[in-house]
Amino acid sequence: KAEKNMLLEFTEEQEMMRKMVRDFAQNEIAPFIETMEETDEYPLHIIRKMGEYGLMGIPIPTEYGGVGADFISYILTINEIAKVSATVGVILSVHTSVGTNPILYFGTEEQKKKYIPKLATGQYIGAFALTEPSAGSDAGKIRTRAEKKGDKYILNGSKIFITNGGVADTYITFAVTNPELGSKGISAFIVEKDTPGFSVGKKERKMGLHGSNTTELIFDNAEVPAENLLGQEGEGFKIAMANLDVGRIGIAAQGLGIAEAALEYSIQYAKERIQFGKPIAANQGISFKIADMATEVDAAKLLVYRAAELRNRGIKCGKEASMAKRFATDTAMKTTTEAIQIYGGYGYTKDYPVERLFRDAKITQIYEGTNEIQRLVISKYLLGI
Ligand code: CAA
Numbered sequence: 001k002a003e004k005n006m007l008l009e010f011t012e013e014q015e016m017m018r019k020m021v022r023d024f025a026q027n028e029i030a031p032f033i034e035t036m037e038e039t040d041e042y043p044l045h046i047i048r049k050m051g052e053y054g055l056m057g058i059p060i061p062t063e064y065g066g067v068g069a070d071f072i073s074y075i076l077t078i079n080e081i082a083k084v085s086a087t088v089g090v091i092l093s094v095h096t097s098v099g100t101n102p103i104l105y106f107g108t109e110e111q112k113k114k115y116i117p118k119l120a121t122g123q124y125i126g127a128f129a130l131t132e133p134s135a136g137s138d139a140g141k142i143r144t145r146a147e148k149k150g151d152k153y154i155l156n157g158s159k160i161f162i163t164n165g166g167v168a169d170t171y172i173t174f175a176v177t178n179p180e181l182g183s184k185g186i187s188a189f190i191v192e193k194d195t196p197g198f199s200v201g202k203k204e205r206k207m208g209l210h211g212s213n214t215t216e217l218i219f220d221n222a223e224v225p226a227e228n229l230l231g232q233e234g235e236g237f238k239i240a241m242a243n244l245d246v247g248r249i250g251i252a253a254q255g256l257g258i259a260e261a262a263l264e265y266s267i268q269y270a271k272e273r274i275q276f277g278k279p280i281a282a283n284q285g286i287s288f289k290i291a292d293m294a295t296e297v298d299a300a301k302l303l304v305y306r307a308a309e310l311r312n313r314g315i316k317c318g319k320e321a322s323m324a325k326r327f328a329t330d331t332a333m334k335t336t337t338e339a340i341q342i343y344g345g346y347g348y349t350k351d352y353p354v355e356r357l358f359r360d361a362k363i364t365q366i367y368e369g370t371n372e373i374q375r376l377v378i379s380k381y382l383l384g385i
């Protein structure tokens with residue numbers, strides 16, 4: 001089995017899932033890209049349809065309304081969707097990896113029964129609210145406060161850059177319950193969109209990922225029922241980190257999808273574009289670029305599916321997830337940069353898709369832990385400091 005995985009051979013079920021997702025991406029997502037690029041409209045109708053196809057709950061057990069497929073099928077799905085749209089890829093990744101999984105892994109039976117079937121079928125959209133204006137990479141220093149008053153926690157503070165902000169139904173929100181304990185004083189909550197005192201603030205205007213909402217969240221004496229505490233008080237940072245370990249494999253798959261798309265477009269264009277009486281691909285200056293792009297895409301693929309397979313087998317994979325995220329997203333940036341060079345002036349225009357891929361690639365090096373933070377995680381595993 002391990003050898004088979006090194007050859008990136010997938011099971012029949014996984015291949016079927018991949019084909020279904022490829023067709024879905026071509027037929028349902030591709031036609032909406034121009035609208036998202038021009039108007040920044042959230043692809044809500046696509047997300048609802050993904051729910052109907054079971055794509056919003058791929059790795060979620062059937063008893064909670066999911067498809068109950070393996071983790072590889074989930075990663076293949078993000079990989080294939082991101083080849084067509086990084087926007088829809090991130091919406092799906094955040095919804096599943098960090099928007100739903102924390103409830104599955106740390107929720108009570110009541111919380112699981114109440115929220116997961118709705119999330120897994122796409123009736124609800126999930127979000128993950130960790131980052132604050134003064135705490136991004138240093139996530140252990142968040143300031144949003146949660147104070148228990150009777151049967152409620154009262155939350156005060158704000159979050160920034162939250163994916164699915166304003167469209168999500170539930171937000172896995174991190175807040176400080178005991179300021180004296182540092183990151184061990186952080187707790188996690190399931191915050192519903194209609195919570196009194198909770199509101200959605202500014203929506204960011206971004207370089208890329210058009211169509212994906214990124215917003216501020218405001219907690220002004222927000223009243224969260226005590227039963228919506230996720231896990232124990234003080235367990236929040238661990239919950240965030242453990243789910244980010246898994247989430248980072250999703251972002252790695254998103255980077256891989258972007259890189260693969262850039263490579264495919266580059267090969268096609270380099271063979272078609274004639275200069276000096278021959279295809280530009282006939283110049284080593286171009287063909288060697290393509291050789292390097294393909295080599296790095298393959299290396300990224302191996303790292304992504306190794307991390308996914310470890311996760312699939314229930315083996316701890318924090319280091320491997322960070323390696324995959326770091327490498328696959330750097331590959332996305334490099335590959336899309338080269339793709340624009342291969343397209344020349346046309347690559348710099350919005351008439352060709354490589355310009356969008358380049359803008360979308362950049363964010364993958366930043367979110368779910370910047371690539372500097374991934375190096376910090378990897379080196380901690382290696383050096384123990
Ligand atoms: N799993 C479980 N527990 C973990 C853990 C993990 N992977 N990593 C750390 N912990 C625990 C540690 O064990 C430690 O507890 P003990 O003292 O009991 O051992 C505690 O958490 C504190 O650990 P550290 O001292 O290592 O924590 P730190 O303050 O140095 O921070 C960090 C570590 C890796 C830099 C972390 O702050 C981090 O990941 N920062 C990046 C934040 C991030 O990724 N944000 C993403 C937001 S979501 C998003 O971006 C979504 C999207 O775009 C699409």
Ligand code: FAD
Pocket residue numbers: 094128129130131135136137138160161162163164206209214363366367368369370371372373376
């Ligand atoms: P900073 O932490 O201020 O970092 C600035 C620079 O300093 C970076 O290059 C960083 O790598 C570097 N740096 C910081 N510390 C170190 C160090 N110790 N060593 C070396 N270099 C360091 N957050 C959520 O909680 N939920 C979401 O859904 C979400 N979605 C997002 C979507 C988008 C489009 C964007 C832009 C962000 C999103 N984020 C989300 C936030 C994202 O995770 C953070 O932006 C990211 O973790 C970095 O934090 P920061 O922006 O505050 O940068």
